[in-house]
Amino acid sequence: MAALAPDASETVACEECDLLQRLPPLPRGGKARCPRCGNTIATRPMDPLDRPLALTIASAIALIVAHTTPLMGLSAVGRHASTTISGGVLEMWEQGERVTAVVVAFCAGIAPAGYILFMLTVLLAVRRPPAPQWVGEMLRWGRAMEPWSMNEVMILGILVALIKIAELATVEPGIGMYAMGAVVVLFVATMMTVDPHEAWRRIEWADTDQSPRRGSPDATGARA
Ligand SMILES: [Zn+2]
Numbered sequence: 291m292a293a294l295a296p297d298a299s300e301t302v303a304c305e306e307c308d309l310l311q312r313l314p315p316l317p318r319g320g321k322a323r324c325p326r327c328g329n330t331i332a333t334r335p336m337d338p339l340d341r342p343l344a345l346t347i348a349s350a351i352a353l354i355v356a357h358t359t360p361l362m363g364l365s366a367v368g369r370h371a372s373t374t375i376s377g378g379v380l381e382m383w384e385q386g387e388r389v390t391a392v393v394v395a396f397c398a399g400i401a402p403a404g405y406i407l408f409m410l411t412v413l414l415a416v417r418r419p420p421a422p423q424w425v426g427e428m429l430r431w432g433r434a435m436e437p438w439s440m441n442e443v444m445i446l447g448i449l450v451a452l453i454k455i456a457e458l459a460t461v462e463p464g465i466g467m468y469a470m471g472a473v474v475v476l477f478v479a480t481m482m483t484v485d486p487h488e489a490w491r492r493i494e495w496a497d498t499d500q501s502p503r504r505g506s507p508d509a510t511g512a513r514a
Contacts, residue, residue: 304331342484343413349476350406352469357399360464362452372464375399375448382454390450398448401435402473408432409484416492429489445474 303310306329313322316334324331360372373381375398382391408431415425448470452461 302331304329337483338485338488339413339417342409342480345476345480345483346406346409346413349402349473349480350410352472352476353402353406356466356469356473359466359469361448361466361470362464363462365460365462374466375470378454387454390454394448394450398470402477405432405435405477408435409480412489413484416489421489421492425489 301310301312304324304327307324307327309324309326311324311331313332316322316332318334318337320334321330322332323329357375359374361375361378363370363372375394379391379395379399382388382394408428412425412429412432415421415428448467
């Protein structure tokens with residue numbers, strides 16, 4: 291499915307029935323359907339930059355809360371303690387569970403933080419076209435981080451940490467756990483609203499100094 295700038299017009303093939311068709315310029319929030327099979331072949335988001343930016347900022351705040359507040363409280367033999375994500379990772383590393391420690395650190399910390407950082411930079415940089423060329427490189431990096439920041443992977447990381455620690459003590463969820471849940475939900479929302487085509491188009495303007503008429507953004511390496 292392609293997302294289109296208002297003045298762009300391109301020929302696309304329907305993914306369902308392969309019918310080649312010329313797409314008309316779409317209004318904001320508009321959709322184009324295949325005349326033969328009714329499949330949605332293109333959409334133009336209502337708000338391609340502001341909404342993902344707001345969601346990315348919210349994700350950043352939730353991720354910071356998730357990493358600075360206790361992920362869980364622990365009770366063992368009458369003693370009570372709490373741990374943060376990084377505290378848990380450190381503990382696992384010290385106990386010799388190094389692979390688990392690295393997996394949790396990457397899935398719950400490095401990948402989502404990297405994705406947020408790249409998306410924030412890209413979304414801020416493309417606000418006023420022409421966007422600088424390095425934004426294209428950032429966008430590629432952000433997209434590369436995406437599969438690693440997926441909620442399943444993040445939840446898996448947290449679950450592995452939980453199971454490991456639950457072997458040693460009784461676990462009760464802390465604020466960090468709820469914040470991590472919020473991160474997962476916000477990430478899904480961000481990925482749904484962010485429109486890499488819109489960003490690419492703005493970068494292409496800078497690149498070619500002309501209207502974004504030529505070529506599909508997929509030709510430059512972006513994936514829908
Ligand atoms: Zn079709």
